[in-house]
Amino acid sequence: MAEKKPNDYGTGIPLHEVKALARVLLPEIQAFFESAEGQREFREWKAKQKIKRIPQLTKSGLETNTSSPFLVSSLRYNVLLQGEGHSF
Secondary structure, rough: OOOOOOOOOOOOOOHHHHHHHHHHHHHHHHHHHOHHHHHHHHHHHHHHHHHHHOOOEEOOOOOOOOOOOOHHHHHHHHHHHOOOOOOO
């Protein structure tokens, strides 16, 4: 049986290149968001999102979609790297 090719989500970027990029960028992204400047920028971004966001309600009436896209991406890369035995 043929080996299953990893999904590159249409980017054409090989998985090993994505992982190498994640290894470089993830620590920098985490350090920025842990810094005072990163915390301030995140608060400003969150406030802007709250102003312009139309509440997206689920069946239970709770709002969704309140996470930073940067933090979500960071978490995805972290999970990707943990699959290789890395921990952050």
